[in-house]
Amino acid sequence: MLTNVPKGTKDIMPEQVYKWHFVENKWKAICEKYGFKEIRTPMFEYTELFQRGIGDTTDVVQKEMYTFNDHGGRSITLKPEGTSPAVRAFIEHNMYADVQPTKIYYDIPCFRYEKPQSGRLRQFHQFGVETFGTPNMIADAEIIAIGYDFLKEMGVTDLTLEINSVGCPVCRANHRKALKDFLAPKYDCLCDTCKSRYDKNPMRILDCKSPIDKELVKGAPMMLDYLCEECENAFEELKENLDAIGIEYKVNAGIVRGLDYYTKTAFEFVTDSLGAQGTVCGGGRYDNLVQEVGGPPIPGVGFGLGKERLIMLMEANGAVIPQPVGCDVFIATMGKPAKLYGQKLMRELRLAGLKVQMDDLQRNFKGQFKYADRLGAKYTVVIGDDEISRGAVSLKNMATGEQTDVKFEDIVNAINV
RNA sequence: GUGGGUGUCGGCAAGUGGUCAAGCCAUCGGGUUGUGGCUCCGAUAUGCGUGGGUUCGAAUCCCACCAUCCACCCCA
Numbered sequence: 001m002l003t004n005v006p007k008g009t010k011d012i013m014p015e016q017v018y019k020w021h022f023v024e025n026k027w028k029a030i031c032e033k034y035g036f037k038e039i040r041t042p043m044f045e046y047t048e049l050f051q052r053g054i055g056d057t058t059d060v061v062q063k064e065m066y067t068f069n070d071h072g073g074r075s076i077t078l079k080p081e082g083t084s085p086a087v088r089a090f091i092e093h094n095m096y097a098d099v100q101p102t103k104i105y106y107d108i109p110c111f112r113y114e115k116p117q118s119g120r121l122r123q124f125h126q127f128g129v130e131t132f133g134t135p136n137m138i139a140d141a142e143i144i145a146i147g148y149d150f151l152k153e154m155g156v157t158d159l160t161l162e163i164n165s166v167g168c169p170v171c172r173a174n175h176r177k178a179l180k181d182f183l184a185p186k187y188d189c190l191c192d193t194c195k196s197r198y199d200k201n202p203m204r205i206l207d208c209k210s211p212i213d214k215e216l217v218k219g220a221p222m223m224l225d226y227l228c229e230e231c232e233n234a235f236e237e238l239k240e241n242l243d244a245i246g247i248e249y250k251v252n253a254g255i256v257r258g259l260d261y262y263t264k265t266a267f268e269f270v271t272d273s274l275g276a277q278g279t280v281c282g283g284g285r286y287d288n289l290v291q292e293v294g295g296p297p298i299p300g301v302g303f304g305l306g307k308e309r310l311i312m313l314m315e316a317n318g319a320v321i322p323q324p325v326g327c328d329v330f331i332a333t334m335g336k337p338a339k340l341y342g343q344k345l346m347r348e349l350r351l352a353g354l355k356v357q358m359d360d361l362q363r364n365f366k367g368q369f370k371y372a373d374r375l376g377a378k379y380t381v382v383i384g385d386d387e388i389s390r391g392a393v394s395l396k397n398m399a400t401g402e403q404t405d406v407k408f409e410d411i412v413n414a415i416n417v
Numbered sequence: 418g419u420g421g422g423u424g425u426c427g428g429c430a431a432g433u434g435g436u437c438a439a440g441c442c443a444u445c446g447g448g449u450u451g452u453g454g455c456u457c458c459g460a461u462a463u464g465c466g467u468g469g470g471u472u473c474g475a476a477u478c479c480c481a482c483c484a485u486c487c488a489c490c491c492c493a
Contacts (some may be wrong), residue, residue, distance in 0.1 A: 004484075059491050063418090081493085110493075115418080117487060126493055193490070204491095258492055268493095279493060306493030336449055367446090369453040377453095384451060398453070 008122025031105040041085040047075040053084035078111035080117040093293035100133035103146025119277030128300035141241035155319025162252035175226035261289040283303040328374035331358040334384035
């Protein structure tokens, strides 16, 4: 127990971490290119923020949050998602008083108490973007474009963009009523999970995998047919914008976001090469969230993108993730004067910007070479009594085996990495 | 919360009631004291997830628990 990570968490080991660095650096670069600025919010917030923001009745709030009281008796929750904290910061810092829209991105850990499985952890990590201050579908298209371009750049190939509109509270209520009326006579035939969905989230029933339910649901009223004029226009506009920038999508009327705050646009990037967790990136518009959390009536749109799922998918797609060189130069020494000189040289070379290593386990000479090899050193510098007395070292190219004599003062220039 | 799979050295893995628990990779040491990747030799589990039980005898059978993986629900 003492030596196990907590359930649902993972150590990201040194030999894996370059993958994370790779996607993080690319993420930052693409967001900056699109004019987004990074925001860093705390790892935890007051519990009420999520209750109000995500919605009291959602699974996330009802059973998945890491909530505790601090020593001052405040209820604290480790953030289960990134949008609510971003919204809170947007309001708290009066960001709506700046030039609009406000475009921000982040790279955060999230916490959800769930039963772990493939692509699902209790601590997971996500990238996110949010645009505040515009109801225009140009913003939605831009948000989707970031995800699309980023995923493409990451070498992910088998991915589909699915879009939908979940309407606004007005049209959603109409649809919900129509749907329940439609299903009411068939209620007894529904599967058990769908029976429980009937009151909680009837739209989910449209998505059920049970063949019986699939049959029952045929001809059911779809959200898209119940959109009010404003939502209908918005959805058409979104499609126009996506067409204009050449982003392919599939309308999937079954997409339902599990977080209450979404309105109008809902979208997901999905894959079937990741097992059950096919959604790598999901998001949408939230026109009422800022107000719900206590700010002015300002609309927003954004997404979350799971880093673990992204990396898994990159690997499944055979994407190339460049692995940095670990060691440019290894310094092998014989005898104490050489060891002392080697340390001085190591420091000089490091100050010159090279990655330099030497043995600190008193390995014999052969062992030092073996170690150099294991480190993947491109060059090995050999220093012994001979070299010290003639003021030069022997420089060996580990790949070619070629060995040259280099004067002390020329070493930095002789190394070409 | 419900269901299924799995648990033998750092990693992979044989063994399925009876001599000291194979083998491979990795690690460490060495092959006459200044040159790696190849090769050769040697070392490395009184213990087989944990605790009980059955038996003359258990890694091998039974029970419980734990861990982990996968699936449902839901989500990134």
